[in-house]
Amino acid sequence: MDDQTTWANAVAAASRLYADLAVGTRAELDALIDRIMRLKEELLERTISADSASICRSCGGQCCLNGKYHFSLLDLLAYRKAAVEPVVPNFAASPACPYAGEAGCLMAPGFRPMTCVVFNCGLIEDRMTPAELTELYACERMLRRAIADAGQVVGQRLDRALLLSIGS
Ligand code: SF4
Ligand code: SF4
Known part of the structure; x- marks a missing residue:
C-alpha cells in the first residue's frame, strides 16, 4: 500500500476511534492531549535561549530528513480533538520530511x-547550561509519561509510527 493510501486510512481510523470513545474516556484523553500539546510547546520554548531557531535554519533541518515515520496516531487524534484538519503530507518530497x-x-x-520536539543535536544542547538541560529533560519525561497515559486511557499504544502501524 502506498503512503498516501496508508495516510488516508489512518486519518479515517483516527476519526472513528475518537468518535467511538465513551464520553468519559474522551474527556480524559482530551485533557491529556491538552497537556501533551502544552509540554511540546514548552520543550521548544526551552531551546530558544540556545538560539535554536537560527541554528536549525542554518542547518537546513538535517534531523528532519526521513521525518515521515515520526508521526503517530496520537498526533492525528490531537488534530481530531482540536477539530482542525490535519497537516497535508507531501510524500513525493522524500527523503525530505513530507510534513x-x-x-x-x-x-x-x-x-x-x-x-x-524532544530531539536536539549537540549544536543546541552545547549552548544550554546544565540547569537548563536538567529542566529540558524533566519536561521530556513529563511528555513521555503523558503520552503513555493517553495510551492507557484508550487501551492501545498511540505513539507508534503511523505509517508503519496502520494498514501497510
Ligand atoms: S536540531 Fe540540530 S540537526 Fe536538527 S535541525 Fe536543528 S541544528 Fe539541525
Ligand atoms: S514533522 Fe516537522 S519537525 Fe518533524 S521532522 Fe517533519 S518537518 Fe521536522
Missing part, C-alpha cells in the same frame, strides 16, 4: 510529533 514546506515544518509546535 515540511519551504519555510520549514508545516505544523505548529503543539501538533508536532514527539520525536521532533
